Amino acid sequence: MKTHLNVSHNMGSITKSLFLIGVLAFTVGCKNSKKEPISKVETENNITIDLQKQIDDCEAQLEISVPKLTDLTKHPRLIETNETEWKQVPNHKLIWTSGFYPGILWYAYHATGNERWKEEAIKRTEVFEDFKNITEHHDIGFMMFPAYGLGYEIGGKKEYKDILLTSANSLASRFNPNVGTIRSWSNKMHPRWQQHITIIDNMLNLELLFWAAKHGGDQKLYDIAVTHAETTMEKHFRPDLTSWHVLEYDSINGNVLNHHTKQGYADDSRWSRGQAWGVYGYTMVYKETKDKKFLDFAQKITDKYLSLLPEDMVPCWDFDVAHDPNEEKDASAAAVVASALLDLSTFVEKKEDQERYYNAALKMLKSLGSDKYSAVGKADAFLLHSTGAKSLGHEIDVALIYADYYYIEALDRLRKMQEKK
Numbered sequence: 001m002k003t004h005l006n007v008s009h010n011m012g013s014i015t016k017s018l019f020l021i022g023v024l025a026f027t028v029g030c031k032n033s034k035k036e037p038i039s040k041v042e043t044e045n046n047i048t049i050d051l052q053k054q055i056d057d058c059e060a061q062l063e064i065s066v067p068k069l070t071d072l073t074k075h076p077r078l079i080e081t082n083e084t085e086w087k088q089v090p091n092h093k094l095i096w097t098s099g100f101y102p103g104i105l106w107y108a109y110h111a112t113g114n115e116r117w118k119e120e121a122i123k124r125t126e127v128f129e130d131f132k133n134i135t136e137h138h139d140i141g142f143m144m145f146p147a148y149g150l151g152y153e154i155g156g157k158k159e160y161k162d163i164l165l166t167s168a169n170s171l172a173s174r175f176n177p178n179v180g181t182i183r184s185w186s187n188k189m190h191p192r193w194q195q196h197i198t199i200i201d202n203m204l205n206l207e208l209l210f211w212a213a214k215h216g217g218d219q220k221l222y223d224i225a226v227t228h229a230e231t232t233m234e235k236h237f238r239p240d241l242t243s244w245h246v247l248e249y250d251s252i253n254g255n256v257l258n259h260h261t262k263q264g265y266a267d268d269s270r271w272s273r274g275q276a277w278g279v280y281g282y283t284m285v286y287k288e289t290k291d292k293k294f295l296d297f298a299q300k301i302t303d304k305y306l307s308l309l310p311e312d313m314v315p316c317w318d319f320d321v322a323h324d325p326n327e328e329k330d331a332s333a334a335a336v337v338a339s340a341l342l343d344l345s346t347f348v349e350k351k352e353d354q355e356r357y358y359n360a361a362l363k364m365l366k367s368l369g370s371d372k373y374s375a376v377g378k379a380d381a382f383l384l385h386s387t388g389a390k391s392l393g394h395e396i397d398v399a400l401i402y403a404d405y406y407y408i409e410a411l412d413r414l415r416k417m418q419e420k421k
Contacts, residue, residue, distance in 0.1 A: 035113040038418050043355070047362045051414055054369040055111050057376050058408050062108055065380035066120060072127045075101045078388070079399035084379045086401075091128045094189070096139035098128055100405040103146025107408045110154045111415055118155055125151050125160075132166040138184040140171050141205025146405060149211060161215060168212030168221050171205060175224045179254045180231035182224070184246075195257060196249040200236055200274045203229065203281025210288040229285045233297055236278075241304040242270040242319075243278045263389045269320035275305045276333040280340035280406075286347060295347055302344060305337060306360055313364045314373065317387035328396055331373050332386040332403035338364035339410035342417065365410055375399055382407050 038055070042048040068085060069076055075098050076086035091098045105121035108114070125147040134140045144167040151157040152164065174183045181198040182205070206225040213222035235256055237243050245261040264271030282298035285291075308319045316322035317330040341361035345354050367373060368383055375381040381399035388395025 035111065035415075038415055041362065041414065041418060043359050043362060045355075045359055047359055047366065049362055049366040049369065051411065051418065054365065055411050055415065057369070057374065058382050058404075058411065059108060059112055059114065059117075061376065061380060061382055062105075062117065068380070069101075072123065075124070076401050078395055078401065079375075079379045079381050079384075081397050086380055086399075093131055093134050093136065096137070096142050097401055098131070099143040099146040099148075100401045103150050103405050104401070104408055106146070106150035106154045107405075107412045110150075111408065111412045121147075121151065121155060122157070129163055132163050133170055134167075135170050135173050136186055137189075138171060138174055138182050138199075138202050138205050140167055141208040142201075145205075145208045145211065149208065164208065165212050165215070165217050168208050168217055171208055172221055172224050175228070176249075176251060176254075177227075178252055179249045181228045181249070192260070193246070193248045193258070196251040197246060198232070198236070198249065199246050199262070200232070200243045200281075201277050203232060203277055204284070206281065207284055207288075210284075225285070226289060226291075229282070229294065233282070233294075237301065241301050243274045243301070244268075245271050245274045261391070263391055265318035265321050265391060269318050270308070271318050272305075272308075272315035272330050273317075273333040273336065275301065275308075275319075276336040276340075279305055279344075280336050283340045283344045283347070287343060298344060299348065299353070302337075302341070302357070312367045312372070313360070314367055314385070317390055328387045328390065329385045330387045331368060331383045332388075332400050332406070334364050334368055335383065335403050335406035335410060337361075338368070339406045339413060342410060342413045346417075361410070361414070365407075365414065368407060 038052045040048055041051045065086060069088065071088060074088035074090055077089045077097055078087050079085065080087060089095055102121050102124040105117045105124060109117035109121060131140065131143055134143070144164065148160040148163050148167070152160045171182065176183055176196055179196050182202055183196050184199045184202050185197045187194055187197070206228060209221040209225040213219060236247055244259045245264050247256055248258040248260065249255065250257055260267045261269065261271060264274060279298065279302045282294050282301065286294040286298055309315055310322070314329050314331055314334040316327050321327045338361045341357045345358035345361065348354055348357065373383055373385055375384045378384065379399055382404040384399055385397055386400040386403040387397060388400055390396045
C-alpha cells in the first residue's frame with residue numbers, strides 16, 4: 001500500500017511537472033513569436049538612436065489608440081492641436097488617407113511580430129475593397145497600397161492580388177499620353193484648373209503600378225509609371241531642383257499652362273512636403289526600374305532638400321517661410337524623407353554617399369523620436385507637429401496619420417537593415 005501511494009505521488013509529480021513544462025513551452029513559444037529586440041543603432045559619427053525604444057513607443061501608442069477606434073466606416077486622420085485623440089473621418093472614395101491606418105498596423109505587425117496588429121490590419125483593410133474601382137482621382141495608390149499592398153507583402157494575403165491589379169488599372173485609366181502623366185485631380189473638385197492637373201504627390205502612386213506590372217499586370221502599367229516619372233522629372237522641377245506642387249497641362253498638346261500650389265505658401269514657394277514626395281518618389285522609381293537617370297535625379301533633389309533643413313532635420317511647412325520662427329513645422333515631411341533616405345543609402349555607389357544619406361536618416365529619426373516631436377504621453381499618435389495644409393487654413397501643427405505611417409515604415413526599414421547586418 002505504501003508503495004502504491006509513493007507511485008501515485010510520483011506520477012502526480014511527473015504529471016504536474018509535464019504540465020508546467022507545457023505551460024513554459026507555450027509561454028516561450030508566444031514570446032518567440034515576437035521579434036527579437038534590436039540593440040541601439042550607432043554610426044561612425046556617433047549618431048545613436050534607441051531603435052527598439054522607438055518601435056516599442058509606437059506599439060504602446062497603438063495599445064492606447066486602437067481600442068478607441070472601433071468604427072470600421074471611418075479612419076483616424078488627425079489629432080488637433082492641444083487635443084489627445086484621433087479625429088476620425090469617413091472611409092470615402094474622395095478622402096485620400098484611408099489606407100494609412102491599416103498600413104500602420106501592417107508595419108506594426110512586421111516590426112514587432114505581434115499577431116494582434118495583423119488581425120487589426122486585416123479588419124481595417126478589408127472594409128474598403130470597392131475602392132479598387134476609383135477613377136475620380138489619382139490617390140487610389142495612397143489608399144490601396146499601404147493597406148492591400150502591405151497586406152499581400154507583409155501579411156501573406158495573396159487573395160489581395162486581384163484587388164491590387166484592379167486598383168492599378170483604375171489608376172492607369174487617368175493617364176493622358178498627350179501629356180505623359182497621370183491626371184491627379186478632377187476639375188470639378190478643383191475648378192481653379194480647367195485642364196490636365198498633375199501634382200508632385202502623384203509620384204508615390206506609381207508604386208502601385210510597378211507592383212501590378214510585376215505581379216501579372218499588363219506591361220503598360222510599368223510603361224505608364226516610367227513615362228509619368230520622366231515627364232515629371234523634366235517639367236515639375238525648377239532649375240534649383242525644388243518642386244512646384246501643381247502643374248496644369250494642356251490636355252491636347254501637353255504644354256505646361258501654369259505652375260501653382262494648393263498647400264504651399266505661394267505658387268513659386270518651396271513647399272517642403274512636396275520636395276519630400278519627390279525624394280521618396282524618385283528613390284522608389286529607381287528601386288523599381290534600376291535606371292540610373294532616376295538615381296542621379298533622386299540624389300540631386302535629395303541633396304537640395306537636405307541643404308534647406310534646420311539643425312533638428314525637421315523642416316518648416318514651407319521652406320520659403322522658414323526664416324520666421326513662428327511658422328509651423330512639418331514632421332510628416334521629415335518622416336517621408338527619413339524612410340526614403342534609408343533606401344537611397346543602399347542604392348548609391350559611393351561609400352561617402354551611403355554614409356551621408358544613412359546618417360541623415362538616423363538624425364531625422366532621432367529627432368522625430370525625441371520629446372520635441374514624439375506624441376508619447378501627450379496624444380494618441382506617434383508624432384506631433386505636422387502641417388497638412390496651412391494655406392487652406394486647416395491641419396496646422398497637428399498629428400497626421402500619414403506622418404505616423406512613414407515614421408513606422410522608416411523604423412521598420414531600419415530594423416530590417418540592422419537584422420541583415
